[in-house]
Amino acid sequence: MTYLSKNINSFSDDGFIDFGPILDKNKCSKLLEQVHNTREWSQNLFRSQEACLSDPQVKKTNPGKGICNLAENYDLDFIEKHPVFTQHLERILGSNYRILLQKFVVGVPNDWVPDWLKAVIEPQLVSNLGPYIKKQFRDVTYFRGIDYHMDLIDHPGTVGDYVTVYVYLDDVNGNMSPLHLVEKSHIFGATKFPHVILNDKLDSIEYGEDQESVRKFRKKILTGKCGSVYLWSSMTLHGTKPHESNLPRISLRYTIQKDPHQANTLVDQLIEPVRNRKAPSLMRDDIDLNSKNHQQLKFNKTLKK
Numbered sequence: 001m002t003y004l005s006k007n008i009n010s011f012s013d014d015g016f017i018d019f020g021p022i023l024d025k026n027k028c029s030k031l032l033e034q035v036h037n038t039r040e041w042s043q044n045l046f047r048s049q050e051a052c053l054s055d056p057q058v059k060k061t062n063p064g065k066g067i068c069n070l071a072e073n074y075d076l077d078f079i080e081k082h083p084v085f086t087q088h089l090e091r092i093l094g095s096n097y098r099i100l101l102q103k104f105v106v107g108v109p110n111d112w113v114p115d116w117l118k119a120v121i122e123p124q125l126v127s128n129l130g131p132y133i134k135k136q137f138r139d140v141t142y143f144r145g146i147d148y149h150m151d152l153i154d155h156p157g158t159v160g161d162y163v164t165v166y167v168y169l170d171d172v173n174g175n176m177s178p179l180h181l182v183e184k185s186h187i188f189g190a191t192k193f194p195h196v197i198l199n200d201k202l203d204s205i206e207y208g209e210d211q212e213s214v215r216k217f218r219k220k221i222l223t224g225k226c227g228s229v230y231l232w233s234s235m236t237l238h239g240t241k242p243h244e245s246n247l248p249r250i251s252l253r254y255t256i257q258k259d260p261h262q263a264n265t266l267v268d269q270l271i272e273p274v275r276n277r278k279a280p281s282l283m284r285d286d287i288d289l290n291s292k293n294h295q296q297l298k299f300n301k302t303l304k305k
Ligand SMILES: O=C(O)CCC(=O)C(=O)O
Pocket: 105, 106, 107, 143, 145, 146, 151, 177, 238, 239, 240, 253
């Protein structure tokens, strides 16, 4: 079997592809170094407790397309024009696929986080630190762990005919918040966050639409070298534990939509059995979206420290 057909089968069966370390390491390292040099990566990134309390900013604290987005400052052709990237995306999404967004995601070390904030984020299922970061540094997304979720959570009300591509710029070991990814977890279609998940083990997990439909799935922990590339469907469960290393993990993340003029692409086939189950307009049960500051509701984390 060729590399392409093996990967295509993997997408169609598992909703996931591990491409391996396919990118030019020197170019990845150079890009990473440039990103490292953009600021002092430390507690200095954070707003003060007083500022966060007096002016909580919970919306639009992440990079957008053309909006406060560091990734747009660099030539990323060595990734986006890499034949493995283009050939697979054309097969999966059709020839005129569209990059909706590319952004840097940073796994934040514990010692960058101010003490007062540690207690705030500890119980959260999604520790996206954007609201606590100074405005000028919100050109990347800062995470300290995010429980199992579907990336469809960011696009409620859509059918999910797009994929996420994730690029490691560091050598990512077990201490650097590697992604935990659940193969075949797209099969139930869109389900609500936090998901029904039991028995999270190193290589398996149990997941269902509800308690009755829970079954065992294979799980992969994506440790990988600089230049590694992964792709998953919008309905594939994945998450990270809080970062343990003192050094951050800086990765690139793409959201890529199918060609709207092409029918029956592989992503259409993948989601066909669950197409009638669009992402509920309210995909999250962990926050009270009616409260002004998006109050967090209590749920237990699956991905524990
Ligand atoms: O890098 C992380 O910690 C989480 C990444 C993730 O799930 C995402 O960007 O969708």
